[in-house]
Amino acid sequence: MNNVFKGSASIGNSGIKKHFKTAESWQPLFELAWNGFDAAASSVSITVFENEMHGVERVVVLDDGDGIEFDTLNDTFGSFNDSAKKINLAMKGEHGRGRLAFHLLCRNASWFTRFSNVDAVIDVAEPTIKDFEGRLLERSEQRPELLTQGKGTLVELTHFTGVLPESDDLREIFSVEFGWYLAVHPEKQVVLNGVPVLVPKHEVVQKEIVIEDTVFQAQVFRWEQRPTSERSYLYLLNSSGAPVYKVLSSLNQKPNFFTSICVISAWADTFSKEQDLLTPEAHTPASPTWKRFKLQLDRLSQSVYGDFLRVRAEEVVQSYEDEGYFPSYAGMDDTEKEWRHQYTRELVRNIYIAEPRVFHKTNKKQAKLIIRLLDRLAVSNENDALFEVLEGALDLDEKSMQDLAKQLHRTSLENIVSSIEVLQRRATAVQQLRYVMNEHYREVLETPDLQKVIEANTWLFGPRYETIGAEEDTFAKIVRRMRDEVMRRSPLSVDDVDEDADFPGAQRQVDLFMARKFPAFDSLGNRVYKCIVVEIKRPAISLNKKHLRQLEDYAEIIASEPQFKSEKMHFELILLGRQISSADSIITSRLNAHVLRNDPGLVTDDPRMKLYVMNWYTLLDGFELTHGFMLDNLKLKRDDYTDATKEGLVAELQVEH
Numbered sequence: 285m286n287n288v289f290k291g292s293a294s295i296g297n298s299g300i301k302k303h304f305k306t307a308e309s310w311q312p313l314f315e316l317a318w319n320g321f322d323a324a325a326s327s328v329s330i331t332v333f334e335n336e337m338h339g340v341e342r343v344v345v346l347d348d349g350d351g352i353e354f355d356t357l358n359d360t361f362g363s364f365n366d367s368a369k370k371i372n373l374a375m376k377g378e379h380g381r382g383r384l385a386f387h388l389l390c391r392n393a394s395w396f397t398r399f400s401n402v403d404a405v406i407d408v409a410e411p412t413i414k415d416f417e418g419r420l421l422e423r424s425e426q427r428p429e430l431l432t433q434g435k436g437t438l439v440e441l442t443h444f445t446g447v448l449p450e451s452d453d454l455r456e457i458f459s460v461e462f463g464w465y466l467a468v469h470p471e472k473q474v475v476l477n478g479v480p481v482l483v484p485k486h487e488v489v490q491k492e493i494v495i496e497d498t499v500f501q502a503q504v505f506r507w508e509q510r511p512t513s514e515r516s517y518l519y520l521l522n523s524s525g526a527p528v529y530k531v532l533s534s535l536n537q538k539p540n541f542f543t544s545i546c547v548i549s550a551w552a553d554t555f556s557k558e559q560d561l562l563t564p565e566a567h568t569p570a571s572p573t574w575k576r577f578k579l580q581l582d583r584l585s586q587s588v589y590g591d592f593l594r595v596r597a598e599e600v601v602q603s604y605e606d607e608g609y610f611p612s613y614a615g616m617d618d619t620e621k622e623w624r625h626q627y628t629r630e631l632v633r634n635i636y637i638a639e640p641r642v643f644h645k646t647n648k649k650q651a652k653l654i655i656r657l658l659d660r661l662a663v664s665n666e667n668d669a670l671f672e673v674l675e676g677a678l679d680l681d682e683k684s685m686q687d688l689a690k691q692l693h694r695t696s697l698e699n700i701v702s703s704i705e706v707l708q709r710r711a712t713a714v715q716q717l718r719y720v721m722n723e724h725y726r727e728v729l730e731t732p733d734l735q736k737v738i739e740a741n742t743w744l745f746g747p748r749y750e751t752i753g754a755e756e757d758t759f760a761k762i763v764r765r766m767r768d769e770v771m772r773r774s775p776l777s778v779d780d781v782d783e784d785a786d787f788p789g790a791q792r793q794v795d796l797f798m799a800r801k802f803p804a805f806d807s808l809g810n811r812v813y814k815c816i817v818v819e820i821k822r823p824a825i826s827l828n829k830k831h832l833r834q835l836e837d838y839a840e841i842i843a844s845e846p847q848f849k850s851e852k853m854h855f856e857l858i859l860l861g862r863q864i865s866s867a868d869s870i871i872t873s874r875l876n877a878h879v880l881r882n883d884p885g886l887v888t889d890d891p892r893m894k895l896y897v898m899n900w901y902t903l904l905d906g907f908e909l910t911h912g913f914m915l916d917n918l919k920l921k922r923d924d925y926t927d928a929t930k931e932g933l934v935a936e937l938q939v940e941h
Contacts, residue, residue, distance in 0.1 A: 289418045291358050309446045310454060312385040313345065314461055316439050317474060319383055320347025321465070323437065324526075329475040330458075332448060340448055343389070343441040351399030351435050352406065354418060361406060361416045387413050391443035396421075398430040398437075410445075451477050459484050464505055464544030469525055484509055489588050495577045500549045502581055504588050507542040516543045518581075523550040529557065531569070534582045539644040541592055545585065547577075590637075597636040600643065601629055609652045611659055614805040628659040713741055714904050721823065721862055721900050744903045759801040763817055763842070770837045806854060815848075815855045826865035832874070832887070832897060835859045839893050851892070858885070858896045860903075871897050 313330055320328040325347035333342040352360065361383070386393040391410040397403075403421040423431070427438045448454055455476045462474050463484040474481040485508040493500045516536045520529040525548065533545050551573065556566035567574065604610065610628060613621040632655055636643055643651060717737070804814035817838060821831060835857055842848050842855060864871050874887035875897065881889065884906060888895035 287420045289354070289357050290416070291361065292415050307385060307388055309388055310448055310457060312387075312389050312441070313343070313448075314458075315383065315385045316345040317347075317458075317462070320345070320349050320437065321472065323347065323349030323351065325349030325436065326471060327473050327475065329478075331477055332451070332454075340389075340444045341442075343444075343448075345439040345441075346429055346436065347438075348433050348436045351430075351437055352395060352397040352404070353399050354397075354402055354404040354420065357406065357416070357418050361408075361418075384408070384413055386410075386439075386441055389444060389446040389448070390441045391445060392441070394440045394442075396427045396430060396438040396440065398426065398433070398435050400435075403430070455479065455481055460507070460509055463507060464519065464546060467505055467544075468503065468519075468521070468546045468548075489584070491584055493577055493580050493584075495573050495580075498549065498551050498573055498577075500547050500551065500577050500581075502584060503546045503548075504585060505544045505546070506588060506592060507544070510542050516541075516545070518545040518547065520552050520555065521546060521548045522552040522555065523548070524553075528552050528555045529569070533585065535585050535589055538589060539640045540596060541589060543585075543588070545581070547581070593637045593640065596640070597633045600636055600640075601633045604632065604651060604655065605629070607648065609648070609655050611656055612805070612809075614809045624659065628655065631658055710741075710743065710907065714744075714907050717741075717744075717900070718904050721904075744907065759815065760799040762845070762847075763799040763838075766838060766841045766845075767817075767819070770834050770841070773837075801853075804854075811852075813850075813853045815853055816858070817842075817855070818858045818860060821859070821861040823862040825861060826863050826868075827859065827861040827871060827897060827899070828865040828868040829870040831859055831861070832871055835895055835897070836888070839888070839895060843893060853892070855893045856896065857894070858898060860898050860900070863899050863901070864897070 317328045317330065328345065328347045331344045331346075332340060333344070335341040383393075383395075386408070387410040393408050395406040397405070403423060403426040404418055405421055405425075406416055406418040408416045430436055430438055449457065458474055458476055458481045462481060463486065466472060466474065466481070467483045467486065467488070487506045489504045489506075491502050493502055516533045516538070517530050518533040519527050521527050529552070533543065535541065535543050535545075551567055554566050556568055558568055558570075610625060613624055616624070632643075635658070642654070646654065798816075798818040798820075800816045801813055802816075804812060806812045819831075819835065819838075821827060825831075838857055839855070842857075848855075871887065875885070878886040878889060883889075883894075884902065885896035885898040886894065887897050
């Protein structure tokens with residue numbers, strides 16, 4: 285055996301460098317580490333040495349693999365794009381060219397190696413990168429690390445011309461690059477500057493797939509961060525865990541979805557990319573077994589992707605909601621707002637699941653435009669047209685379009701069912717309240733009963749009173765004090781009832797009161813504070829001009845308070861009773877004067893201070909007229925409450941609908 289061996293790669297210097305012109309500066313370290321694992325290493329360590337100026341002076345890549353066989357240097361260092369490692373194919377160091385990527389970082393590289401107790405070194409210089417020179421070493425000349433290990437390779441890089449990221453950043457880059465390999469082979473490790481490189485955060489799905497007694501152990505790794513290659517690969521490993529084949533997976537280039545798929549099988553022990561005369565029995569990608577396996581693997585992969593999309597879609601839609609991309613639906617009642625919002629939200633979510641690229645990389649304006657157009661189309665009786673647009677624009681396969689159609693149909697049906705349920709509950713509440721007003725008003729409507737009924741059914745006052753929230757202490761206390769002052773001026777008299785017989789009942793009851801302050805929108809869509817004051821006269825009282833005057837006194841006192849003069853505070857004062865007195869003409873006249881405003885109960889129309897007078901039957905009839913078409917078509921059962929107790933009816937009415 286010669287002590288010195290010189291040779292050249294089968295390609296020129298410029299040809300070699302051309303292969304690496306788009307590589308990052310740290311790529312040579314990747315290639316050298318992968319070469320170590322190709323040589324059956326269990327550990328690869330990379331150590332960066334800096335000079336006093338914190339520049340890179342030297343890098344050492346050490347592995348405990350089998351080492352480099354000196355007698356076959358011409359087959360290893362002399363080849364390019366034709367690696368000698370045919371059976372134990374490396375994933376990143378394949379094609380016999382990865383070792384020469386060092387020229388991106390430095391001018392000189394030396395491979396100290398120990399193979400079968402033979403020590404040697406191979407030197408390559410950047411100016412003449414195709415040429416290499418190897419020589420045998422005395423034991424005393426060998427690097428101590430290799431003598432301690434007994435075998436392996438130590439690559440020393442010197443005379444640096446490039447720069448490397450900071451240690452922590454470089455460790456993260458290594459983590460992303462080698463994550464799949466370290467996850468599949470927990471017994472192996474990569475160490476950077478003395479600190480082990482960790483497997484990146486990930487989820488893994490494992491499944492055993494059997495094809496005609498051939499067992500494939502499949503693992504789908506989903507990474508939280510984008511892999512260095514930005515591609516999703518399928519890696520085939522033999523029964524020893526050595527990689528023999530890689531190909532782009534069916535999950536390649538999915539937005540924000542990064543995977544590595546590893547398959548281990550004894551079937552791969554005789555794998556070859558293609559059959560030839562020397563390996564007629566080799567298993568190849570054209571094998572029927574592999575094709576059938578790939579079909580099942582693709583189903584598993586799509587299942588993982590589907591689960592990811594459902595979670596991701598919810599996260600994206602929630603972020604759109606937090607950023608205010610969805611319409612505000614100003615002017616709608618809360619039930620309709622909730623219906624529209626949920627419908628559009630589900631539509632956006634379903635479209636994202638069907639084709640996430642619709643929203644991928646869109647800016648805020650683009651996303652808002654898409655969402656608001658979808659919202660308008662979705663409620664325009666053009667669902668079929670909307671589906672046709674989506675079908676033509678998304679370019680989905682038949683199964684994906686069928687899934688989207690089912691999702692849209694299910695979403696529509698769920699929203700319709702939800703709306704019907706709300707309508708049914710409210711219709712029942714209207715029937716119960718009407719019966720209470722007709723049969724039990726004299727003796728049962730004490731303050732606690734009716735107060736809770738009103739708070740649970742504020743939607744009766746109209747869409748804008750869908751829900752007026754919990755009591756706001758400061759505002760409510762101030763208004764209550766004003767109200768008490770007004771009430772002291774006009775005590776209850778016999779003129780307040782239509783029949784003298786009702787006067788004792790009226791004396792036993794008290795008026796009810798509710799005040800709320802909450803953020804809302806005015807008619808122009810501007811944010812304001814809506815202040816609601818509701819004065820509910822005891823059912824035995826018939827509303828007359830005295831009670832209207834009380835409402836106007838409230839308005840005058842509120843208007844005079846400095847703390848209520850803000851242009852952002854809008855007031856609505858409501859007087860509610862069982863009926864308007866047959867002897868009163870003032871309230872009726874005021875109502876008639878404002879009838880063209882199409883605002884039921886309006887008696888005074890000031891921009892910031894509106895006054896309303898309403899009776900229970902107008903409210904109940906208003907609900908039934910508004911929803912009459914739906915109620916008739918739903919054929920809701922008109923329950924008979926003849927045998928119902930006062931306690932039972934009131935308890936049901938106090939449940940929010």
